[in-house]
Amino acid sequence: MNQEYPSTLLEKAVREFSKLPGIGRKTATRLVLHLLRKKEAEVAAFSDAMITLKREAKYCTICHSISDTDICPVCANPLRDHSIICVVENIQDVMAVENTMQYRGVYHVLGGVISPMDGVSPSDLQIESLVSRVAEGGVKEIILALSSTMEGDTTNFYIYRKLSKYDVKLSVIARGISVGDELEYADEVTLGSSIINRTPFGGKTL
Amino acid sequence: MNQEYPSTLLEKAVREFSKLPGIGRKTATRLVLHLLRKKEAEVAAFSDAMITLKREAKYCTICHSISDTDICPVCANPLRDHSIICVVENIQDVMAVENTMQYRGVYHVLGGVISPMDGVSPSDLQIESLVSRVAEGGVKEIILALSSTMEGDTTNFYIYRKLSKYDVKLSVIARGISVGDELEYADEVTLGSSIINRTPFGGKTL
Numbered sequence: 396m397n398q399e400y401p402s403t404l405l406e407k408a409v410r411e412f413s414k415l416p417g418i419g420r421k422t423a424t425r426l427v428l429h430l431l432r433k434k435e436a437e438v439a440a441f442s443d444a445m446i447t448l449k450r451e452a453k454y455c456t457i458c459h460s461i462s463d464t465d466i467c468p469v470c471a472n473p474l475r476d477h478s479i480i481c482v483v484e485n486i487q488d489v490m491a492v493e494n495t496m497q498y499r500g501v502y503h504v505l506g507g508v509i510s511p512m513d514g515v516s517p518s519d520l521q522i523e524s525l526v527s528r529v530a531e532g533g534v535k536e537i538i539l540a541l542s543s544t545m546e547g548d549t550t551n552f553y554i555y556r557k558l559s560k561y562d563v564k565l566s567v568i569a570r571g572i573s574v575g576d577e578l579e580y581a582d583e584v585t586l587g588s589s590i591i592n593r594t595p596f597g598g599k600t601l
Numbered sequence: 602m603n604q605e606y607p608s609t610l611l612e613k614a615v616r617e618f619s620k621l622p623g624i625g626r627k628t629a630t631r632l633v634l635h636l637l638r639k640k641e642a643e644v645a646a647f648s649d650a651m652i653t654l655k656r657e658a659k660y661c662t663i664c665h666s667i668s669d670t671d672i673c674p675v676c677a678n679p680l681r682d683h684s685i686i687c688v689v690e691n692i693q694d695v696m697a698v699e700n701t702m703q704y705r706g707v708y709h710v711l712g713g714v715i716s717p718m719d720g721v722s723p724s725d726l727q728i729e730s731l732v733s734r735v736a737e738g739g740v741k742e743i744i745l746a747l748s749s750t751m752e753g754d755t756t757n758f759y760i761y762r763k764l765s766k767y768d769v770k771l772s773v774i775a776r777g778i779s780v781g782d783e784l785e786y787a788d789e790v791t792l793g794s795s796i797i798n799r800t801p802f803g804g805k806t807l
Contacts, residue, residue, distance in 0.1 A: 399699060401674060401692070402667045404654045411650040415632050426621050428692055430651060431658060431667070438655040442648040444617040445636060448610045449644040452637060461608045461637075468607060486607070486634055493605060 405431075457528070459504040459521045460489050469493075469501055476500045478535040482525065482554065484508055484542065492540065500538070503528065508546040509553055515546075517553055525554065529561045536564040543570055569594075611637075663734070665710040665727045666695050675699075675707055682706045684741040688731065688760065690714055690753075694746065706744070709734065714752040715759055721752075723759055731760065735767045742770040749776055 400406035405427065412423035430438050454460065455467035458480075462468070469475055469489075479500030483489055489502050505520045528534060539554065541547035555565055571589035572581050581589075606612035611633065618629035636644050660666065661673035664686075668674070675681055675695075685706030689695055695708050711726045734740060745760065747753035761771055777795030778787050787795075 399696075401695065402658060402669050404650075404658055404669060405667055405692075408650040408654040411647045414647075416635055417628070418632075422623070424693065424696070426624075427651070427654065429622055431655060433655075435652075435655050439652055441617045441620075442652040444610075444614040445633070446645055446648040448608075448614040448633065449637060449639075449641050452608060452610055461611055463608050463610060486611075487630065489607065490605075490630070 458489075458502045459506065459524070460502055461486050474499075478533055479538065480525070480528065480534055480536070481538045481540050483540050484547075488540065500536075505541075505550070508541055508544070508550040510546040510549075520550075522554060522557060526557050529558055529563050534563050536566060539565065539567045664695075664708045665712065665730070666708055667692050680705075684739055685744065686731070686734065686740055686742070687744045687746050689746050690748065698746065706742075711747075711756070714747055714750070714756040716752040716755075726756070728760060728763060732763050735764055735769050740769055742772060745771065745773045 400409065408427045408430075409420060409423045412418055412426055413420050415423075418426070430441065433441075453462050453465065455462040455470055456465050457470040458467060460467050460469070464471070470477075476499050480503050481492060481498060481500055482503045482505060483492065484505055484507055486504060489504060492498050492502070503521065503525050505522065505525075507515050507520055509515060509517055509520065525537075529537070537554070537558065539551045541550055551567060558565065569592055570585055571592065572578060572585065578586060606615065614633045614636075615626060615629045618624055618632055619626050621629075624632070636647060639647075659668050659671065661668040661676055662671050663676040664673060666673050666675070670677070676683075682705050686709050687698060687704060687706055688709045688711060689698065690711055690713055692710060695710060698704050698708075709727065709731050711728065711731075713721050713726055715721060715723055715726065731743075735743070743760070743764065745757045747756055757773060764771065775798055776791055777798065778784060778791065784792065
């Protein structure tokens with residue numbers, strides 16, 4: 396749609412908004428005109444929050460998650476199990492695992508996965524610093540929680556190779572049928588994986 | 602979802618984003634983390650576009666649409682028919698009508714519709730300035746293109762009363778079945794309206 400905007404300022408704001416993922420020009424226009432109806436102080440609060448985050452956001456020097464301090468709250472928490480490290484792609488994944496309330500270990504944010512197609516090589520990711528954490532000792536287990544894609548598998552294998560000389564257990568998160576999902580709609584690979592990796596039930600071991 | 606954010610700066614940015622209509626916390630987090638991965642200059646361009654728009658946006662002194670100048674491009678265009686004014690609620694509506702490429706008249710943006718429930722009275726809207734435009738002469742027709750809601754109808758009637766002493770034609774946009782829609786799914790009021798307001802076909806008048 397080659398929509399003509401009555402104002403270049405409006406058009407510029409819409410163009411910026413529509414660069415965001417999943418935001419088309421129509422939605423961008425709606426959001427911008429919504430903001431335009433707000434008081435200047437509210438719009439300033441919106442704008443400032445973004446640029447302040449970008450300028451002042453720190454990353455944890457241990458796990459590379461976003462943090463207000465040099466060491467993030469998880470890494471600084473003595474009640475967390477620092478001998479287990481969950482390796483994830485990005486900050487959203489840290490938040491997703493935290494929301495499960497099932498994990499008491501710490502994290503390591505890679506910043507992506509190895510993807511030659513997208514020009515992401517191992518040196519672009521926080522893999523060396525993961526190896527350093529393991530080399531320092533005290534780490535018993537690494538849980539790999541990356542995407543189950545070709546790139547995720549490649550990254551898993553790369554990390555496995557890098558850590559092979561250290562005495563540390565490696566595991567990957569279980570792949571299986573989502574809770575509430577019906578078997579007939581599951582893809583074969585997932586269903587197959589869920590059968591192979593079946594878990595004991597009723598107190599007996601397999 | 603009582604999601605804990607690892608950074609207060611991140612949380613603040615997400616909170617600002619999720620104030621926008623149709624943007625929940627999950628989408629807001631995704632958008633903010635997308636921006637965070639961009640270069641500082643890009644984030645600054647995004648932030649600046651919003652606050653610059655709010656601070657510097659002008660409104661046409663004639664039709665009250667957004668404009669970079671005191672008189673908007675439509676009102677300043679001598680090729681437009683200044684004797685026909687299309688009355689709309691907001692700037693989006695001006696853009697929507699412009700996109701049809703079917704209208705060569707000018708506009709009048711009310712800034713909303715009369716809604717006692719929402720505390721919007723006639724004095725909050727640009728109704729007096731519409732009456733002034735008509736009083737100045739040269740206007741032959743007013744096309745009312747407001748929402749077909751109780752509030753829109755109320756506003757139509759209010760404008761009708763205000764303009765009754767002037768020699769100006771009043772019309773409302775046609776309500777009917779959307780192009781491509783099937784009759785059986787249309788609501789009764791719209792279908793009834795489309796029958797009552799049927800248009801000649803095949804060159805013969807009704």
